[in-house]
Structures are given as structure tokens and as C-alpha cells.
Amino acid sequence: MHEIPYLLLDVDGVLIPFPAADGSTPATHIRHQVHVTGHRDPIPVWLNPAHGPLITDAVHTGTVRPVWCTSWRIDAPRLIGPLLGLPAFEHIELPRLPMTTSHPDGYLWKRDHVETWLAGAPAVWIDDDFTALDHQWAAGRTAAGSPTLLVEPDPHAGLQPEHVMAALEWVIDLTASKDGGYRDARDPRPGSAASSA
Numbered sequence: 364m365h366e367i368p369y370l371l372l373d374v375d376g377v378l379i380p381f382p383a384a385d386g387s388t389p390a391t392h393i394r395h396q397v398h399v400t401g402h403r404d405p406i407p408v409w410l411n412p413a414h415g416p417l418i419t420d421a422v423h424t425g426t427v428r429p430v431w432c433t434s435w436r437i438d439a440p441r442l443i444g445p446l447l448g449l450p451a452f453e454h455i456e457l458p459r460l461p462m463t464t465s466h467p468d469g470y471l472w473k474r475d476h477v478e479t480w481l482a483g484a485p486a487v488w489i490d491d492d493f494t495a496l497d498h499q500w501a502a503g504r505t506a507a508g509s510p511t512l513l514v515e516p517d518p519h520a521g522l523q524p525e526h527v528m529a530a531l532e533w534v535i536d537l538t539a540s541k542d543g544g545y546r547d548a549r550d551p552r553p554g555s556a557a558s559s560a
Contacts, residue, residue: 368485370427374435376491376518379408397442415447421527426534455480470496485510487530491518510537
């Protein structure tokens with residue numbers, strides 16, 4: 364029997380889109396004020412209420428194990444999850460590192476910590492900030508027996524239904540196949556839902 368893959372979920376650029384050049388955010392998103400750990404004053408965030416049912420339905424398939432993987436850390440389950448009506452699930456306690464870029468070594472800064480946390484488990488990772496080196500890492504991880512899919516939304520649009528569908532289709536394929544090979548979500552197979560990189 365296959366181990367149920369983790370669904371690693373980012374917040375910024377995935378659930379909270381980055382503003383466009385003119386400062387606008389998608390019309391689908393609603394403004395909230397949240398009190399983030401370490402900040403005295405509340406900060407505004409924009410969330411899409413449709414993301415709650417979308418993610419909840421994915422979790423209820425029983426085919427993925429959801430985990431927050433975000434620099435929001437404990438504030439993701441404490442603040443973001445409840446605003447979207449999500450069921451409670453754990454988070455990866457990422458370190459707080461002094462950085463001037465999210466790719467200090469040419470790949471996403473979270474990756475080394477995620478690698479250790481996963482400890483060989485299969486995973487679908489949804490994040491807006493992967494590089495080519497991250498996709499190489501995922502392919503290498505899969506070749507070594509730990510199937511890995513990276514799904515990369517447009518950070519100005521955020522998570523779309525097709526991203527979740529791509530993840531669930533991959534998990535179904537993985538369950539039906541012993542090798543479950545790596546698939547770059549930017550280059551989907553014909554007939555499958557794709558992420559927009």
C-alpha cells in the first residue's frame with residue numbers, strides 16, 4: 364500500500380495573491396485584518412472564500428495529508444485556516460533566517476527544511492516561488508523513490524481549481540502505479556489539469 368502523500372500548502376502568492384502593478388487584487392478575494400505574531404498592529408490580507416471548500420474537499424478525499432508550509436508558520440493554522448473555514452492541520456515550523464532573497468542558494472529557501480521534515484515521504488507541494496533547481500530536486504527525489512510533485516500558481520492570481528485537480532490526479536496516478544514518476548505541473552500530460560506557472 365502506498366503512503367498517503369503530504370499536501371504542502373504555501374500562503375503568500377498561493378492563498379494571498381500579490382498585488383498587481385496598479386495595486387489591485389483579484390475580485391474574488393475579500394479583505395481581512397489579522398493580528399500576526401510579532402506585529403503590534405493588524406495587517407490586511409486578501410483571501411478567496413472559495414479556497415476553503417476547494418481545499419477542504421481535497422482533504423476529505425483522504426488521498427492527501429495537508430500541512431502548512433509557509434513563513435506564516437503557526438499563524439497559518441491560527442489565522443488563515445479559520446478565515447477560510449479549513450479543518451485544523453499541522454504546520455512545518457520553518458526557521459527564521461536572515462535573507463535578502465527567497466532563493467539564497469538558487470532554490471527556494473524552504474526546501475532543505477522541507478526535505479528533512481518529509482523524511483522520504485511522498486508529497487505534493489503548492490508554492491508560487493520554485494526555481495528550475497527545485498524542479499530538478501523533485502525529479503531526483505522521485506527517482507530515488509519519494510514521489511514529488513511541484514505545483515506553481517501565478518502569485519498574482521493565486522490558487523486555482525486546476526492546481527488542486529492536478530495534485531489530486533497525480534495522487535490517483537501514484538496510487539495506481541508503483542513508480543509514480545515525477546511530472547512537472549508546468550508541462551502536464553495531455554488531458555490532465557495543469558497549474559499555471
